[in-house]
Amino acid sequence: MRVADVPDPVVREPGDAVVRVTRAAICGSDLHYLHGKTPIEPGDVIGHEAVGFVESAGPGVTRFSPGDRVIVSFDLACGACWFCSKGQTALCDDVRVLGGGPFGGSVPGAQAERVLVPAADVNLLLVPGGLDDERALFVGDVLTTGYYAASLAGIAPGDVVAVVGAGPVGFFCVQAARVMGAGKVFSIDPDRPRLALAAMVGAEPVDPADRHPESVLAEATGGRGADVAIEAVGSTPAFERAVGVVRRGGTVAVVGVYAGETAQIQLGVYWARALTLRFAGLCPIHAWWERALAEVEAGRIDPMPLISHRLPLEEAPLGYELFERREATKVVLLP
Ligand SMILES: [Zn+2]
Ligand SMILES: [Zn+2]
Known part of the structure; x- marks a missing residue:
């Protein structure tokens, strides 16, 4: 696990958006890459829990504009297939996992300064005005x-x-x-x-x-x-x-x-x-995240006690070590 410079992502498809990440987190499933439970290629960018703001968006993105604060879903759905239409977005015909390695569709992950989000209208959720980034962060995955x-x-x-x-x-x-x-x-x-x-x-x-x-x-x-x-x-x-x-x-x-x-x-x-x-299978985040976010907003679900460490992105390898040794309950990375 190391931090390296990679090319900035750019909008390629009309539905793409580039999100400038303000908070990312290390998930228990990220450890599976270290342990070999999930395959990964050398140089792959991992991470799938992130919040940030839209920096640029393709012409097909209608629900978000540059500057919007957003949560990114860890599972990336097409939003158009039969399963998506039934709310079973984790079973999408074209499901991919952000930063999920070759089995996840090789989409570069969110433990980075910027992340490319395909089908942004489907895979992003607006952060309500009064809610800070860290309270919103886990809505895209564990929460x-x-x-x-x-x-x-x-x-x-x-x-x-x-x-x-x-x-x-x-x-x-x-x-x-x-x-x-x-x-x-x-x-x-x-x-x-x-x-x-x-x-x-x-x-x-x-x-x-x-x-x-x-x-x-x-x-x-x-x-x-x-x-x-x-x-x-x-x-x-x-x-x-x-x-x-x-x-x-x-x-x-x-x-x-x-x-x-x-x-x-x-x-x-x-x-x-x-x-x-x-x-359960993978969580169909898209079908549930508005309801879960409403509970966070109402203060009935509180993510804050979970965060034990905040580290600059450069110190991500240390974050992995602490999490691996169970000295951290949740590590938040600040790109
Ligand atoms: Zn996860
Ligand atoms: Zn689909």
Whole structure:
């Protein structure tokens, strides 16, 4: 990971816009490039969480003008295909991921001074006047992903919700679950600083080293288990934990990212327990970000406790090291 000079992006297609980035962030999925879980070519620019202002726009861009402050979506959709018309923009025929390497369509990323955004009318969202950049920053990815996961889980008022994983997505799942009327929200994670953050936004922290999560959830529900479990890690043990803490007839929403992992499941158990499994896939940001942003504006979802470090873009490699070592909960880069 290093910082280098690359040519400035320029508008090529009529729908393109160039955004001058004012804040970018390092996402947990960026670490997958370092670990080889997602392929990347030497010299590729990564990063997909950004806010900034439109610097130039092609003649086909009608919703934005130079100077507009905008949030960039991490998944880039065409806005015109059947899936996009149904709001399932992450399943778009031409879906690409900003800074996502060859599997993401080789679109240069946003941990940079400038980023080219294709189909800008679709893939940008205006930042409301009174909202500062850092509060808006995560709406293009982790914040809205957490909101989407909680929505997918179909939380009913008073539900007891278990969120497995207290990373950035889990942090926002907790807040979104509360916004959606959850009675109690439990956050399950072995990482103490992450648990403390989840507790700060209203979760009851559960460290599996201290208390068995299945017992905690059973005690909280008259022996039944959580009404809803949200898996926000992306590992087989986390999936199994989510299934383990949910009551019969409950819902498990799986938002953690999976690649080659496998799990053996006994179909009869799932069938007899009448479980609802909802696999999130990539978050269709475009269908959810206006609702998520409204919660941020209203102060009901607060991203600020998550930010542990602010670094100039030149120090991005240090940011990656801190994040990798879990000394940072979220690193914001200032280009
Ligand atoms: Zn991300
Ligand atoms: Zn599409």
